[in-house]
Amino acid sequence: MVKEAVSFYFKEKRPEEFGSFLYDLPEIKSANEKYTQTNIPGRVGSLVTSNGSVQNIEIKCTLSIVNKRFLSTLRNLKEWLLGHGKLSFTETPDSYYEVLWVDHGDIARQVRKYGQFTVTFICIPYEFEITGKESYTLPSSGILNNSFQESMPVYKITGEGMCTLSVNGNEMTANVGQNLTIDTRRMSAYRTDGTVMNTSVTGDYDKLHLLHGSNEISVSSGFQLEVIPYWGWKA
Known part of the structure; x- marks a missing residue:
């Protein structure tokens, strides 16, 4: 049995649809956490x-x-490799990356010189598990189990008036007018029509993350809560 060559999907299309193929395995550069080094007199080594x-x-x-059809292929490739979207590889179909930008350089020049060209996808430093996009409706209080690493979820609250959202004992208060979305990754609050409501919430977005294991979540009586966990692994 011949094993299928590794390929990928970007914006739900594969390179084979554009007359090209993945020449070698992808090179994934790990994320680097930014830090500060401080020199303290008398201390051996810097404080990081x-x-x-x-x-x-x-x-x-x-x-x-x-x-x-070289020229038409180049034109279609350039159009495809623009903007942002989801990137997934055929050998790991249950996960994906969120692409913020694509750098493909001068494709024509690279192909004429080397026979191949390099595409660099700039992504959020997280590998998302595909089931993390599902929405979970919770009662006024409940447990949400996270089998993955720490994730940055989206909370959707419906109701009217002042509401308190609690995640593992960490609270965020919000003035909800029919609906409010609290997006912890973007550190933003907004309505379903896109209206930004950042001044309507008080609390720390970082403390609303879902930790590995059991997470206790509650919302004020009279409000309904949905959670989109966006769980996965730090890249």
Whole structure:
């Protein structure tokens, strides 16, 4: 039995649809957490402290063109490899990366010189598990089990008036007018129509993350809560 070659999907399309193929395994550069070094008189070695931020990751893919219609293939590839979207590999179909930007350089020049070209996907430093996009409706209080690493969920609250959302004892208060979305990754609150409501919430977004294991979640009586966990692994 011949094993299928590794390929990938970007914006739900594969390179084979554009007359190209993945020449080699992707190169995934791990995320680096930013830190500060402080020299203290009399201390051997610097004091290293994290500032809590993590750089985006780079995923490099080397592609070759096999389509004889060279110019039209280049045009279609350039159009496909623009903007942002989801990136997944055929050998790990249950997970994906969120692409923020694509750098493909001068494809025509690379192909003429080397026979291949390199595409660099700039991604959020997290590998998302596909089931993490599902929405979980919770009662006024309950447990949500996270089998993965710490995740940055989205909370959707419906109701009217002042509401308190509690996650593992950490509270965020919100003035809800029919609906409110609390997005912990983007550190933003907004309505379903896109209206930004950051001034309507009080609390720390970071403390609403879902930790590995059991997470106790509650919302004020009279309100309904949905959670989109976006769980997975730190890249």
